[in-house]
Amino acid sequence: MAAQSAVLSTERRLGEKSVNIKLSALIDGYEKPVVIENVFYELDPSWFPLNHIVQPFSMILNNQFQKVRVNQIELKIKVLDTRKTAYIEAIKVDKKQVKPGDTLQVDVRIKPFTGESFYQTVLMQIPEDTLPGSTLNVTACDATYGQALNMGRSAGKFLPTNFEQLLHYVENMERNNNLMVRVLLPKKGVTYKGEGFPSLPTSMLSIMSISNQSGIGPLFDEVISRVPTAYVLNGNQSIPVSVK
Incomplete structure (x- = not known):
């Protein structure tokens, strides 16, 4: 080329x-x-x-x-001709217990290759339909780890089944300078061939959840925020938060 x-x-x-x-x-x-x-x-x-x-x-x-x-x-x-990299050192949240509809403040400590550490603050909105008693997983990560989470958390969701899905997948691959903050929310339902089914009848949900074919997996919802930075980022940090 x-x-x-x-x-x-x-x-x-x-x-x-x-x-x-x-x-x-x-x-x-x-x-x-x-x-x-x-x-x-x-x-x-x-x-x-x-x-x-x-x-x-x-x-x-x-x-x-x-x-x-x-x-x-x-x-x-x-x-x-310069090195613009940084490492995700740690994260902290302003509260360890949240209620549905709350705003969670996530402070991510970032360490540039040459320079002092600084905090990037990201505000995450907890959905109103979040189940009380559940535990949320809050993660700050780089693009490589984020892409792995995309592929691992919802079977088939990131495997295109038509041309439009393929275009969306390619255009939305994670960028290396984005700081990703993700809140994982377990949901009732399944994914099948790249699509989510959150409102299946209980009988159908039971059948599909024990299916012996590929492309079927548990359904998760996520609140994801991507913050562009001036650095190619590396690293990941997680912390659990309970819902009261």
Whole structure:
């Protein structure tokens, strides 16, 4: 790829670097372009993170749902000869017990590579239908851990079953500079083939919950906040909060 060759020639002159990549593609039949964007930090000059943008786009081109014709592609790359990374050190909450409808203040301590630690405050709204007596899991994490949680917490929810779901999945992959704060809420229901079913009759819920086929799993709801930062983040911290 011409873009990769051009940037590789640049990165040979750089050591550690921060890279911002944005790919926009106009697909035939769609008014709005597909946009894939992320920021990376890389110490080894022999490898370039452009592949992490190209691979998701290849999922669209080689999808199993329909043929794709791309009318236009725009690729923007910004390379900085500096290290902009930070580690998620700790989190604290303003209360260990919440009521449905409460606002929970989460303070995340972040430590830049060279610099003093600071707190990022995130306010999380607890849903009105949260069950009293349940325990919520509050997590602050980076993109890699967040993506793993996405795949592990709801079977099939992040496995596209049509082209529109695939586009949404690719465009909403977690960005490395986003601080994610997540409140996990256990719910009554199941996921099946990427869709959530929270209002099934008890008899149907019992049958599906013991199913021996793939694509079925427990249903969770989550309140998720994403806060853009100036750093490529690493790390995760969690704390339980009870509902009274």
